[in-house]
Amino acid sequence: MAVDRLSYLLLSVIVSMSAVCRGTQGKTIQEIAVSPENLQTGLDFLKKYKYVGDQMDETVVNNLIDPSEFEAIIRNMQLYMPDVDPTGILDDKTIAAMAMPRCGVPDPSGEGDETIGGRLRRFSHSGGRWEERxxxxxxxxxxxxxxxxxxxxxxxxxxxxxxxxxxxxxxxxxxxxxxxxxxxxxxxxxxxxxxxxxxxxxxxxxxxxxxxxxxxxxxxxxxxxxxxxxxxxxxxxxxxxxxxxxxxxxxxxxxxxxxxxxxxxxxxxxxxxxxxxxxxxxxxxxGSRPDTPREKPVTVKPVTQAMQTTELPLVCQMSFDCVAYIRGEIFAFKEDRFWRVREPGKSLTPAEGYKTNEFFKGLPSGIQAAYERYYDQRILFFKGREYWVYDGIEPLPGYPKLIANLSSDLPGNLQAAATWGEYNKVYFFKRGRVYRYDEFEKKVDEGYPYPIDSVFPGVPKGLDGAFRYNDKMAYFVKGKYYYRYNDITRKVDDGYPRPFVADFFGCNPNLYIFNGVNNTDYDYFGMG
CATH class of the missing domain: 3.40.390.10 (Collagenase (Catalytic Domain))
Structure with missing residues (x-):
């Protein structure tokens, strides 16, 4: 068998890293490498685990490669190292991590790997699976x-x-x-x-x-x-x-x-x-094994009579406080509960939802906005003037902090957030205005906020949620309805708004009137 075929089987597709992380403008190779010894150790490791080709040596790095690209490669490598910050610098902590025992399968390199909403999942796939039972x-x-x-x-x-x-x-x-x-x-x-x-x-x-x-x-x-x-x-x-x-x-x-x-x-x-x-x-x-749970059961307290206003499943009655795309799933929050869905029409939670603070430990009720951060896959939750940062379901110490710590130009009581990770940007929404925040510069971009219609034509004010899905479209939720926005055409797609809980949670579409008609003949994501 040809070696390049084996390389694929071993998950070692080598791709450019220029789209993964933006280098810090102005750094030289010498500043990135810290020392000649660190540079040589780093290159040996990068070649061994297929971050770069075998032809990459000190001469090539010093004379032919853009420092920002080299820094991006290092930062991506650091994302897989335990207790190492993704600085893009070959510091002593990074060099020490290179000596730790590990698996020989190369790490995903970024561009071309499976992504969700323009960013890498924390987990990744190699491109195949076994079909036989x-x-x-x-x-x-x-x-x-x-x-x-x-x-x-x-x-x-x-x-x-x-x-x-x-x-x-x-x-x-x-x-x-x-x-x-x-x-x-x-x-x-x-x-x-x-x-x-x-x-x-x-x-x-x-x-x-x-x-x-x-x-x-x-x-x-x-x-x-x-x-x-x-x-x-x-x-x-x-x-x-x-x-x-x-x-x-x-x-x-x-x-x-x-x-x-x-x-x-x-x-x-x-x-x-x-x-x-x-x-x-x-x-x-x-998929999941029919006779075993997908994860440890979450204890759900009975829904009160006040919450259950009709015979409809609770999720089908909902307009949500916050809708976000986290770890490859859509999370919808309402008061002290949340619901999850991975594919349209296939909910992962019971109709009454789960208690938020029994899943995300210590997270308060009434979350207003959330998103998954591109460069480290941590989850940021916003409520009032504060925000919390979670690593999976575990809160990081030292939070909540004031939203003003992210940028003094960001307001409190945000209504929605959505990330365009490939550009290092997060869009925050409040009262018809859009704030574009740069994750690496740690500031709101110059000129913002802008009116929402000038940035996302056709998207209404007063949003309850926003996210980018795995089809690379942007989705904006307001009340019981949602708008699908096309980045290429810069407009809301024809046929929208549509009922959010019908399309995503499998509720009966006959219960919702949208686009002026009671529509039962619908096609979402080309799946109807």
Whole structure:
């Protein structure tokens, strides 16, 4: 098989990084590198994990590459490093992270990777999946420090991590060709990606690209490592195997440092549970297993009689306080509850919703605006004059803070927010005015605010929500209706506004009058 084909299977598509992060204007290569030693170490790492091509050396960097592009490459790399800020600088903390043990599969590079609303998910996909319900695997050998049965048991548990959440069954076979072949090997071990000896790269895997090549799905462990089971000593085989099986199933690396699919080894966890980011990623590929929940159940208190005004499901009665696009899903907030939907018409929550502060720990009721920040995927929530920052469902310490800390030009009581991450911009909306905020400059752009109709013609005042969806369209919610805005034509699409809960939450469209008629013959997202 050609090496470039294997490169695809190993998730190592190399693309330009100029659209991922904007470099800090004016920095030189020397300022970015900090020292010649750091530059050489950084280049070795970038080449090893396919952020740059093998031809990239110190001469090329110093003479041929734009410093802002090099800084953007480093910043993207830092997004996958635990406890490293994405500064774009090869500082000592970044160099130290490069020495940590990790998976050999390259990290997603940005442009061309699967995106939502113009920004990378924290999880990512490699481009394929297994269509068969039954997937076979075979363990070919064992490292010298472990007996074969101990290896088989650890790998069985690793498969169970994923099988719990998706409609696929993993079956071990003792002979012949399996879908996923698993082996231990050193240095050059039969594919174009040799291992590097103790520490460094622990293992790698090949995704299900759909070419029918026997290597698809295979997992290779570096036999130069010392593996262990059910102990904090050495490298825990179960955790490494579970991570690599994620690649075999089609997942790429995650920027969430707490995720199983984060590229760096995190150490033995005796009571391991698959994190939310990994569940979201794998179920986006395969759907959920009918006999298991998508995530831990959330306790829902009974809806009061005052809230239940008719026999309609509660969500179908709603106009929302805030609608936002977070982690590949639409979140709609009302008072102390929220609802989620990943695809139009397919709600992930019961009709009565979930309690907001039982999911996003400590978040107050009555959220007015929210968005997911492009460069670190943290979630910002706004209410009154304050805002909160969350890493997944966990609040960051030190919040809430005043919105004025983001910029003194931003008002309180914002009505909606939407991010155009590829331009590092966030649009905030209040009372018919638009504030465009630059994430890297940390200020409202010159000339703003503008009237909403001059920035988004046809979009009304008094919004309750705004977001960009995975079709790259902008969606604006007001009351029970929404407007789909086309960035190319710079106008609201024909046929809008439409009923939001009918199109997105599957409520009966006969209950809603829009465009002056009671419309039952409708086509949203080309899906009608």
């Amino acid at each position: 039954k997937i076979t695997y075979r363990v070919l050998n064992a490292p010298p420090e472990l007996n074969y049965d101990a290896v088989r048991e650890a790998i069985r548990r690793a498969f169970n991590v994923w099988q719990t959440f998706i409609p696929r069954d993993f079956v071990e076979v003792a002979s012949g060709q399996a879908d996923i072949m698993m082996k231990f090997g050193e240095y050059h071990h039969g594919d174009p990606y040799p291992f590097d000896g103790p520490s460094g790269t622990l293992a790698h895997a090949f995704g299900p690209a759909g070419y029918g090549d026997p290597i698809e799905g295979d997992v290779h462990f570096d036999d130069s490592e010392t593996f262990s089971v059910r102990t904090f000593d050495d490298i825990n085989l179960f955790l490494v195997a579970a991570h690599e099986i994620g690649h075999s199933l089609g997942l790429g690396h995650s920027q969430d440092s707490t995720a199983l699919m984060a590229p760096f080894y995190s150490g033995y966890q005796p009571n391991f549970e698959l994190p939310y980011d990994d569940i979201l990623g794998i179920q986006t590929l395969y």
